[in-house]
Amino acid sequence: MEVKKVIKQDGEYICEIDVSVNEWKELLQDETLMTNNYKDVLLKFLSEPEHKSTCKALGEKYNVSPQSFNGTITHFAKAVQKKLNRFEVIGTDGTPSYWIIPMSGKYAGERFEWTIRPELVEALLAVKRKWTKTMRYFIGGFTWEGKSQFDRFIKEGIWENGYEEEKYSDLFSQISVGDMFALKSTFVKGKKPNAKSYLRIKQIGIVTELKSKSAIGIDWINNDEFDLTDIKWYANTLEEIVLEDDIKRIFGHAKNNQQMKSYIELLQSNKNLVLTGAPGTGKTYLAKEIAKQIIGAKTDDELKEKGQSAFVQFHPSYDYTDFVEGLRPFSVEDEENIGFKRKDGVFKEFCKKALKANISNEVDNFEEAWEELLSVVRTNLANGTLTKIGSWEYGLSTKDSLKYSSVDTPSQYNFTITKQNVYDAYQNIKARPSGAFQKDMEDVVEYMKQNQSLKDFQEGTISNETENNKYVFIIDEINRAEISKVFGELFFSIDPGYRGEKGKVKTQYANLQDADDVFADGFFVPENVYIIGTMNDIDRSVESMDFAMRRRFAWKEIKAEDRISMWDGRIDKWNNEAHKRMNSLNKAIENVQGLGSAYHIGPAYFLKLENYQNETNPFGSLWNNHLEGVVFEYLRSLPDSEELMSKLKNAYNNLTDVEND
Template identity: 25%
Template sequence: MTTSELYSSVEPAPDNSKVKLCWYVGAYQDTDITEYFLEEGIWENGYDDKYIDLVNSIQIGDKIAIKSSYNQQKNLPFDAGNKKVSVMAVKAIGTVTKNYGNGKKLNVEWEKLDNPKKWFLFRSMLTVWKVESQPDDWRYQALLDFTFADKPQDYEQFLHHSHRGEKYGIREEPNPPEEEGEEQQDASYPSYNENDFLRDVFISEEKYLALRNLLLRKKNIILSGPPGVGKTFSAKRLAYSIIGRKDEQFLKTIQFHQNYSYEDFIQGYRPTDNGFKIIDGPFYKFCKKAEADPENRYFFIIDEINRGNLSKIFGELLMLIEADKRGDEIKILYSDIPFSVPKNLYLIGMMNTADRSLAMIDYALRRRFSFFEFEPAFDSEGFERLKILHDNEDYNKLISEVKFINEMIQNDSSLGDGCAIGHSFLCPDGKIDEEWIGSVIEYDLIPLVKEYWFDNKTNFDVCCQRLQSVLSNK
């Protein structure tokens, strides 16, 4: 293969019914980055010392698929005797258009699947798995046909194949062998439970249980609070703690803004080369994804929920999101096909109570959501552990000054509790030193209090002096 061929681009093969080779690749690197790969039109090997030669061998025009692997016990499409069964979910398919030749990066023309396709009983947990049609093993072509030609999997054929074994009351033989010493990074996502949530989020166990139960009962909640109390951070981890693992495929996060509309959120016309076409929005797609997988819970997270015109964005779905209306069908604005919000979908919104430029949530939507308020957690057990861990006198002094300023904010009738300074402003990513403390004071805290007291120079000066005094003797 010449260098010019390596760095050129080609059109994807149009006929998916004759695919004989595909590279099944993982997209988990500390977190699921499938969406990043799809948006950028790439795939990257997350290892510096593995799969280099294998990735370099991938040719322009080769088929590629993003997959994730896990085990499933309940709601299987066949009888497995209540045993766990290996699953490989195919989340996107594509064609390689460029190989950078560094063992790390490919350009790919991706096609995202609205709902991952579940393939059972035969998989590899390697991050890069080359599947090629083999004359002496029909399973490989069956997987290729399932992936690219939409040919259903013949479960009975796989269950009675010699590799299934007595595990399912038939015979026993292992799955395709893995390379010795390979990490099975794709096999499952990191587990995440209540204890992990309480370690990461500075609220009490009692409040966590109340929040969890509130979401499961109401199905729609809004996490409200001042800036820096960890609303967005907590929303994802709340979902993880209910799912039981850090699995991004069950989460979708978007952000509302003033120009966001029903057509962006649910469904609407969009221009194409030949006119206009009805395009499904993220909420519509995610509802369909959850509907196709009723055994799992799905979480739709909306950041800055009060920045949008909520009645305009939700439209007729204001009724369908209610807990007792889940599963009810109506015809939505741009489609004659009945649509419903599934019972296994949960909405989590975040609302910044300090932004005075935003309107309050209207009463129609407020009735359909429960509100859970987050507060600064400087006195929580978790934050106390953080202070002990860093053991820094200047850091402790800064915390004391921020708590004093919060008292001033709370006592100011024009501000109040909703404008307090959150603890996440003082949660460092690494070590704490003078440079970090000075940066937080100068570029985070002082601009914030300046915004709060733009019309009260006395209060602003008091806050600045107290904050700057933390390092004044250095």
């Protein structure tokens, strides 16, 4: 094997590795070698001016560790060397060097700047379209010589060309894995001259496999059939849909369903999901929609009514006591004194609720019986009488505890029994460490059994069946708080591999837990709890997410183009123009050095057009009142910011052609 040596010339590290453009093309298209991570990092370097950058600059741009770029390029280079198996490279220090196989490099100040080799640049430009292939849309029939193949196609997960292979072969050969395909029929209703043609969409799916020259595998999406009129007459057995409006009308709903399905599958398999992306892509709204699907709610009101979701928004002051537990002040009942007690944070409280829903065979109707008891006591008080329970007659305290007062005695003796006291006694737990008034509390329990239909308490068992008891906790702006400060020791418990009791940990206030607390022996995140976080890629209020936390979440980038369905039914008359302006502006933003897709303008901004529907230039008002300020912040620290602002405004107004590689 040939040994090649790195030399330093005029400050630049170089090495002649003799890999041709065609060889690079073959390597880049080798699916056994190329990972999505390799492709992503190479494309990020390729998109930089002159195809060069430092790992530090890319890390800051994409809000990830610089080491991730360094490590990925090194691993890619090692894979290339192993695949070629004809040379090894030795660095200037005498040790093996890998990064220089795809790159050259030099120091630019204190940072090391990498430049993609010219041969690799040419190869990347040739194959990148295949990596970033745009989805195409096809429509086909399902009847052969008068016999329907619909049921067979659905059952077998396929579509076949029923004609000889030559017919439609050119178009069929253009279908790729990942394209969308619709099964259709056409018919006419009415008589001439009032006859009307219809296109019936029977089923829609995603192409998953190229089986033969006339058959493709398809993952059919559960989609109700529907009819369309006033649309192109797609009468041929196989056709491609290229008109944007037709794509939207035929595939729009199914595409949204498929995207939602992929989000749900990602959350269910990982338990924790972060939706990340540019501002205005509707990540918070999407998180709530995912929660609805997971829980089985159709509307916001139904989601709230079910009580199986919670929403918090992180901020720099948010901490462990807000999220998990901490000491909180409270006023001592019927006194002016203030004390402190341990109180559950919003997440721990939510987990208790989820755990209770996942407990089977439990018998506990205390809440309903207690409310009935309070109603009886209030009614008696309104009639001027107290309620006799056991040896005492009770009224109510200011906090709805049972209160006995003997104001006619010299000692003016009084005591209160709280709801928690009675509930403890109901579960056969000593309500107070001293045991004081335990018998009186048990008397209240017995009274409730006789008069309020309180059932005998039966402790349940935790079930692993979570299908009908899923709980979703949404954390908006998850990167705006100091994550390690908020989660504390829960880094372990939220890990998908340590859900349930096997992930039990002692919290910071474990010594203050009540003996009857469900988490008295340690806190854990129940199996039926799912966490969704949202974050803007460009938010620098927290420099980066803690890496220990990053690996416990699945990550999904939500792109502006993915969420234009939010316009449906709201800005229909501006839909096409909004789409053109958004894409033009975002392409121009990508061409600004130091910016990228994380700085895109999302479709949610364009919903503000509703505020200007009576104006002659609603898009002008949208720019002046909403978009210009956002773009100004993007460009604030860049040189030639005024010139760049002018270019971006022109792109928004479609006054310039934006370069499209």
